[in-house]
Structure formats: C-alpha cells, structure tokens
Amino acid sequence: xxxxxxxxxxxxxxxxxxxxxxxxxxxxxxxxxxxxxxxxxxxxxxxxxxxxxxxxxxxxxxxxxxxxxxxxxxxxxxxxxxxxxxxxxxxxxxxxxxxxxxxxxxxxxxxxxxxxxxxxxxxxxxxxxxxxxxxxxxxxxxxx
Amino acid sequence: xxxxxxxxxxxxxxxxxxxxxxxxxxxxxxxxxxxxxxxxxxxxxxxxxxxxxxxxxxxxxxxxxxxxxxxxxxxxxxxxxxxxxxxxxxxxxxxxxxxxxxxxxxxxxxxxxxxxxxxxxxxxxxxxxxxxxxxxxxxxxxxxxxxxxxxxxxxxxxxxxxxxxxxxxxxxxxxxxxxxxxxxxxxxxxxxxxxxxxxxxxxxxxxxxxxxxxxxxxxxxxxxxxxxxxxxxxxxxxxxxxxxxxxxxxxxxxxxxxxxxxxxxxxxxxxxxxxxxxxxxxxxxxxxxxxxxxxxxxxxxxxxxxxxxxxxxxxxxxxxxxxxxxxxxxxxxxxxxxxxxxxxxxxxxxxxxxxxxxxxxxxxxxxxxxxxxxxxxxxxxxxxxxxxxxxxxxxxxxxxxxxxxxxxxxxxxxxxxxxxxxx
Amino acid sequence: xxxxxxxxxxxxxxxxxxxxxxxxxxxxxxxxxxxxxxxxxxxxxxxxxxxxxxxxxxxxxxxxxxxxxxxxxxxxxxxxxxxxxxxxxxxxxxxxxxxxxxxxxxxxxxxxxxxxxxxxxxxxxxxxxxxxxxxxxxxxxxxxxxxxxxxxxxxxxxxxxxxxxxxxxxxxxxxxxxxxxxxxxxxxxxxxxxxxxx
Ligand code: SF4
Numbered sequence: 001x002x003x004x005x006x007x008x009x010x011x012x013x014x015x016x017x018x019x020x021x022x023x024x025x026x027x028x029x030x031x032x033x034x035x036x037x038x039x040x041x042x043x044x045x046x047x048x049x050x051x052x053x054x055x056x057x058x059x060x061x062x063x064x065x066x067x068x069x070x071x072x073x074x075x076x077x078x079x080x081x082x083x084x085x086x087x088x089x090x091x092x093x094x095x096x097x098x099x100x101x102x103x104x105x106x107x108x109x110x111x112x113x114x115x116x117x118x119x120x121x122x123x124x125x126x127x128x129x130x131x132x133x134x135x136x137x138x139x140x141x142x143x144x
Numbered sequence: 145x146x147x148x149x150x151x152x153x154x155x156x157x158x159x160x161x162x163x164x165x166x167x168x169x170x171x172x173x174x175x176x177x178x179x180x181x182x183x184x185x186x187x188x189x190x191x192x193x194x195x196x197x198x199x200x201x202x203x204x205x206x207x208x209x210x211x212x213x214x215x216x217x218x219x220x221x222x223x224x225x226x227x228x229x230x231x232x233x234x235x236x237x238x239x240x241x242x243x244x245x246x247x248x249x250x251x252x253x254x255x256x257x258x259x260x261x262x263x264x265x266x267x268x269x270x271x272x273x274x275x276x277x278x279x280x281x282x283x284x285x286x287x288x289x290x291x292x293x294x295x296x297x298x299x300x301x302x303x304x305x306x307x308x309x310x311x312x313x314x315x316x317x318x319x320x321x322x323x324x325x326x327x328x329x330x331x332x333x334x335x336x337x338x339x340x341x342x343x344x345x346x347x348x349x350x351x352x353x354x355x356x357x358x359x360x361x362x363x364x365x366x367x368x369x370x371x372x373x374x375x376x377x378x379x380x381x382x383x384x385x386x387x388x389x390x391x392x393x394x395x396x397x398x399x400x401x402x403x404x405x406x407x408x409x410x411x412x413x414x415x416x417x418x419x420x421x422x423x424x425x426x427x428x429x430x431x432x433x434x435x436x437x438x439x440x441x442x443x444x445x446x447x448x449x450x451x452x453x454x455x456x457x458x459x460x461x462x463x464x465x466x467x468x469x470x471x472x473x474x475x476x477x478x479x480x481x482x483x484x485x486x487x488x489x490x491x492x493x494x495x496x497x498x499x500x501x502x503x504x505x506x507x508x509x510x511x512x513x514x515x516x517x518x519x520x521x522x523x524x525x526x527x528x529x530x531x532x533x534x535x536x537x538x539x540x541x542x543x544x545x546x547x548x549x550x551x552x553x554x555x556x557x558x559x560x561x562x563x564x565x566x567x
Numbered sequence: 568x569x570x571x572x573x574x575x576x577x578x579x580x581x582x583x584x585x586x587x588x589x590x591x592x593x594x595x596x597x598x599x600x601x602x603x604x605x606x607x608x609x610x611x612x613x614x615x616x617x618x619x620x621x622x623x624x625x626x627x628x629x630x631x632x633x634x635x636x637x638x639x640x641x642x643x644x645x646x647x648x649x650x651x652x653x654x655x656x657x658x659x660x661x662x663x664x665x666x667x668x669x670x671x672x673x674x675x676x677x678x679x680x681x682x683x684x685x686x687x688x689x690x691x692x693x694x695x696x697x698x699x700x701x702x703x704x705x706x707x708x709x710x711x712x713x714x715x716x717x718x719x720x721x722x723x724x725x726x727x728x729x730x731x732x733x734x735x736x737x738x739x740x741x742x743x744x745x746x747x748x749x750x751x752x753x754x755x756x757x758x759x760x761x762x763x764x765x
Contacts, residue, residue: 003501026388030501030529032514039518044498057514059501059529066410070501091391093162094537102225114166117218117566118694119659126226126693127525133226134693190660191667192642197614198660219660220616223694238689245617289620292627308627315624325624326617326713563616566657 003059003068007049013058013073014083020060020069021088028085029068030059031095033075033103037129053077054105058085075105084110102127161540163204163212183211188551190219196293196555197562201539208547213540217533220566228526232492233259234467236523238329240513243528244564245326247286249278250506251528251564252331254513257412257502259333262495262517263467269414270458271335276413277348277451278321278330279504280444284355285314286507287437287444290559291362294434297556298375303366310358317347334468335461348452352445359441367435376431380542380554383428390541391534394509395440396558399425399432406505418450430557437559440507467493492521508532508559530564597733604648604674605730608723611647611671612640613664615654618681618713622653625716635723644670649726650703651719655683656696668703674736677745678722679705682712704745706735715754722750 008016017028034055036042045051054075061068075082084107085092096107097116104125107113115122124131163185189200198219204212228239240255241248253275260267267275288311295303315325320341322328330337366372382392384400397404405422407415423439425432461468469488470481497519503512509531516525535558542554614622626632626640641647644667656664668677679699682688685708687697699705706729709722725748729735735746 027391027393029391029393029503029510029534030512030514030527032527032529034499034516034525039524042497042518057499059512059514061510063404063409068501068503089391090389091534091537094533095391098533112162112164112166115218117221117659119218120166122658126223131226131693133230133691134223135691190663191613191644197616197619197654219657219663220655221657221659221694222616222655222690223692224690226694227690227692242617242689245620292623305628308624309629312624312627312629325715326620 003070005070005072007046007072007074010073010075010082013056013071014085014088016071017058017060017085017088023062024064025060025062025069027061028058028089028092028095029061030057031085031092031099032057033099033105033127035103035127035129049074054080054103056082056099056105080104081106081108083108086110101125104128161212161544163202163214163540165202165214186548190216196560199536199555199560199562199565201551201555203543203548203551205548208549210543210546210548210551213543213551215536215539217536217562217565220562222563222567224567225525225527228523230522232521233333233495233523234488234492236526237332238327240526240528241327241329242563243530243567244506244508244511244532244561246289246561247282247507248327249275249282249331250504250511251513252329253279254502254504254511254528255515255526256331256333257504258500258513258515259495261500261502262498262515263333264496265334265462265464265467267335268459268462269456271460271462272413273451273455274336274340274460275331276415276418277340277448277455278318278328278336279413280447280451281314281318281348281351283444283507284441285311285318287441288314290437290507291434294556294559295366297552298372300366300369300372303362306358306362306365310355313351313354317351320344320347332461334464335459339460345452348448352448355445356442359438362438367438373431375550375553376429376434376557378427378429378431379546379550380430380557381428382538382542386541387428387538390537392509392538394505394507394531394535395433395436396428396535396538397509398423399436400428401426406503406510410503412502412504417454418447420447430553433557433559437507494519494521495523503529506531508561508564509535511564528564528567530567532558532560532562533565533567536560536565601731601733601736605727607636608649608676608727608730609639609641609647610637610649610651611644611667612642613650613652613667615652615656615660616683618653618684621713621716622651622680622719625719630716630720632720632723635720635727637723644668645672647671648674649676649678651678651680652684652699652703652705653680655681655688655690656699656702657694658696661696661702664699665702674739676706676726676730676735677703678707678709678719678726680709680719680722681714682710685710688712700745700747704739706746706748708747708749710749711752711754714752717753718750721753725750 052074056073058071099105101115101117183206186203186205190198200216202214203210236255237252240251243251288307292304292307319325322330384402387397401424403422403424408422420443423436469485474481475485495517497517499516501514503510512529514527515523518524543551632638679685684699687695707722707726709718711718
C-alpha cells in the first residue's frame, strides 16, 4: 500500500489540510521536515515545484478508506515560516514544536513556540545539515 | 469537558487544558501564580519515581485539583535522528532500537520496512513470519512491563514483582533467539539477523502455555479488586473525537471504543493471515487502558499459537548479494566472500533516492519511520514518528479537573517510553 | 585447641563480621560501621533510559536485589546512598543530575551503568554528555549496552567490597574523586529458566 503524495505551496497548506479533513482524514500523524542543503540535485519533485532548502512533510491518515496522504511543502531558507495546523488538528502542537526546535522553521500562529527538546538557552537547530553532529574524538587510554 | 475536536477557539483560551508557559519563563510563572490566592504552578519531575523516566510536568493547581498542565520533555534527547544520518542502513537498526526500549523490535521493523520499500525488496516468507513472532513476543513483554509499572504507580507493589517475573520469561526467550535481552538489533533490512535456534518451538510453547494462568492471577489480583478499580475507573477520561484530533493511536484510542489497529486495518507483514481480535474499551478511562493491555497479551498469545503452526521454511533473509552478507561458513573458504562481507559492513549498500513512510502498530500505537535517501549508503534523513511523543499530548486533557493523586495513575496509563518521546 | 562453640578460631577471625550470626567476635566499631554501610546501601531511583529497565529488572523477583539489602529504591535523594546512573545523560539532564547528587547525604557512591553513562556510548553527538564522570565522581563503571542484571550486581558487589575495606572512603576524603573501577561484563550467567508452574 503506497501513500499518496501531494505537493502544495505554503499558501495552500491550510486550505488543503482543511479540505482533506472534510474528506475524512481524521488525524495528522506526523509533521516533520527535511533539510535539503546537501542534496541539491534531487529529482523527485514534479516540474512545477521549485526546490527550496527545507521541506515540511505532513502525514495524514484516513480511517474510512484506510490510507495515508503525505503533503510536501517547500520552505525557503531566507523565510522559513509556515502557517500552523494547530487550529485544524490540535495534535500537531508538539510535532510542530519539534520541527521548530530542530530546524528553526517558524510556525505562524502556534500557541507555544518555545523549544521542546533542547534546553531553552540552546543555540542552533541540530537537525539542520550545517549543524555538525558534534562528535568528539574518542581517546583510548588505560583505565587504571 | 469541552471537545477539542469541534471548538477551535476554546483550545487557544487561557483556560484550556494546556498550560502554555515556557519552562524558563520565570516572570510569567510568577505572574500566573499571583493571579489567585489558591492557585499555584507546581513542578513534578524530571526525577520522580512515577514519571517513567525523565518526564517533567508543570501543573497549575487549585488546592488539590489540577487545572492546566504541560508536559516538559527533552531530558533524554539523544540526537538519534542526527546520528542516523551518519550510520549506514545496516547499522541503522542498532540506533533506532534504542529509542523505544520497552519494545525495541518495533522500531527496527519500521526502519527495515522503510529501507526495503526504498530498495524495492521483497522479504522471504520465513523472515516475515519470524518478524511477526518476535514482534508479538515483544508486545507481550512490553505490556507486562506496563502491568508491572502501572501496579507500582497505583500502589499495588506486589504487582510489580509479578509483572517482572513474567516479563523475565519473555525476555529469556528473546535472549535465546536474539542473544540480547533488550536492544536486539535483530530485524535488519532484508530479513532478520539469524534463523530461529533449535528448539524454539518448545520454548515458545512453554511460554504460551504458562502465561494464560499467570494472566488470570493478574485478574484475581487487580481486575476485580475494589481498591484498584476505585483508583482507575472514571479517572483520566478521554473521548474518541479528542483522541483523533490529537493524533493519538494505540491502546489510548482503542480505550474510547474506537477499533483501529494497523495490524487489522492496514495489514503489514502477514497479519492478514492470522486471526485475532482488536480489543476495545468503553469509557476511555485508565481502567479501560489497563484492561486493553492485559487482553492484548491474550490476543498476542493467540497469534503466537497460529505462528507456531504456520511458520514456513526457507530463507530468513533475502538472497540478494547487494544487501545480504555471505554465509559465515563461506567466509572461511573464499576470499571473495570475505571481501564482500567486509564491504557490506564497512561501506554498506546504496539505496535508490526517494522518500518513504512505513508504519507498524507498536504496543503504544502507530510507530512510523520516514526516510529520505539521496542514493548513498547512509539515510539522508531518518525520522521516527514515536507514538508516545504524540500520545503525551493527551495528559493535560485527561488531568484537567482531576486530583493530583490521579495524575500519577494517568501518566502511568499513557505508558510513555521517554526514549522514544525525546529520541 | 578447638573451642567447642566457635569452631576453628582462625576461621572465626577470617569470617569477621560476616559470621556474626553464628559467631561472637569483638571488633572495631569502625568495621561495624563500614559493614553496615555496605549492607544497607540504598540506591536512588535515577533511571534515564534503556538501562533503567534492566536496573528495575535487577530489583525484580528473578534477580532479587533484596538479598543485598538494596531493594528499596528511594525516590528522595536525601534517603539514598548510591546513585546508579542508568542510561544516557543529555545536556538538558546534566544539571539536574548534578543537583540530585548534591542533595544526597555523605557518604555517597556512584555507579555508572552502561556505556552511555560511562562514555557516551554509541551516541557521540551534540546531545549526550560524553561520560557522566564529567559531572559526578564515578566509583564503578559497569560495561554493556545494557549491562545485564548480572553485570549490575557484579558492579554493586565490587562497590560493597570497597566500602567494607574502607579504601574508597579514604580516597574520597583525600581527593574527592571516585574510585574509577571497571568491572567485567557478566551477562547471561544465570540465564537458566525459572520453573514455570501451570
Ligand atoms: S548503554 Fe545502551 S542500554 Fe544503556 S542507556 Fe545507553 S543505549 Fe540504552
């Protein structure tokens, strides 16, 4: 069973989700994002969609005709904002906070835009590709 | 209680169930606390015996009554999604298995299914059935863990001893098969790590013969016990519309009387070839959630019995040179096999570019894996949709208007595993 | 010469306080204190991740930590002597861990359970403190991911030995550092089945 994928623009996001909700998509399962900074030559976008650095991925599920739909929204680097889906599906609250924390994407109208996973005074957004993994070299030494 | 599904304005109001104060916003905290003589904001956790690890709660209290609340998480944030971007597809299960440590095999399964979907791999039937066997065993051990911790939180400490005793049986079986009690790294892209050991049938049979009697003991100890019922019935009620709006899945959704189980409704593996019931509750309270988990153990035992009969023979992983390392015996004789083995474990295998979402029904709800590949040997992005993470959002709605003593029962009935909440 | 009631006098001396239930011995008060410290070493509940589940399993019926007088996991750090850091310590958790350690009463011990707590383990990244010894002094490191109950008990017994001998307390007094002991992994040594009763 493959999920259907829709490419929508930022302005149409709320509208599309509202439409899907009326069609019987009962829940938003997942909101996440991908940073395409290091994968410029991607080819999986349809012609009319211009690739941007970030992509917001919203997964919805319908129970009446069991199936999932994935919305892929391009979000530019210089203006990383998207409208919140909180009013349509309150369950996106924590998921959107996570995306905001990890990618620095701002959800306009989100009721609680604070960080969720990292400490409040943390700098940077860890899942961005230009944030390093933060590995420290391992030193092996005798223990005693 | 207002229904969050219908009234959009109510959710944003200051008297909605969720307390929306940032945890470091001291000024606002003080101001809020000063608004009334009787209300105060209280902190619970992250080091608290009944918060299942490191969950922290901010509770706004009116005397003993909880008004608004907010779960504060992140104390176990491990950066696993970032680490996943540095590990090959073969190493990936080692990483994801440490997310949901009460049911590690499910994360491995979701990860493997996503990888296989990108590769377009068909897993051999025996591997599929072994996966099912392992998952159901794991579901049993996970729900037994819930019984133990739930009992402990409610104050039925002897239940903890019983729950651990039974869980130890299931763990021993998992250890016999995978070599480890937890964090198995057993389900891998392309199949499973090893074939079932000799005598596995007898071991599984012993377990599923003995467990029902033990579960009946649980019934005697807890289900019919007035004190226990008193503490759980009517506590932490939530309805179907709220659950769906919040994206909740698993036993919490089913406790409201809504039968939704991916195993039945969107079957994966070979769940369409076994016979089982989806257990649902009626009231959506803590007691229903307890009863559902208890009875799901019984259903899992039913499934296990069928798996024992139907287990096909054949390969336990795909015979595709690209993803499968050569058999151990060949490595000793052939240089090529050695090189092949070395390459697969150091460089990994390349996966075609694309993106995919694969989901399984874990003991806590829908566990999904969203994976993006750029054609190299490591995932470009790997995201796990953790059921506990989403389910935690129900806490404020369940706790609102209840006593603070019930908060413990409610947290316990959500059964969050913080490793998978924070990842 | 054999004493009729006490048996071989040399054995009596060797047994020391261990034989207190069938022997009568005289000893130093200090020994008695050390002995009782080791025998009622209450751990604080400090479960963080996967390792915590194994820590709880150790306290369960099959492994039975109660044998060592340790089954009471105290929720309050004020009542605990031993902190078992079971799991990975994130940057967000680190200050809280330290605060809980500071709240514990002297003398106090720390066991670092699992590779994550000991060295960051497989999570060498921005989020995890690479070794809890950067925050608190560690006495015993238990290896494994997760260390099985057998390994944890081995670590605990090692700690008991050191407490009884008093060595660890002296070092703590002098340098403030932990004992830094590493134990072997002992998993699977008791994987015999429990007899299942129908
Ligand atoms: S050492 Fe292993 S089992 Fe323990 S917390 Fe770390 S990942 Fe989990």
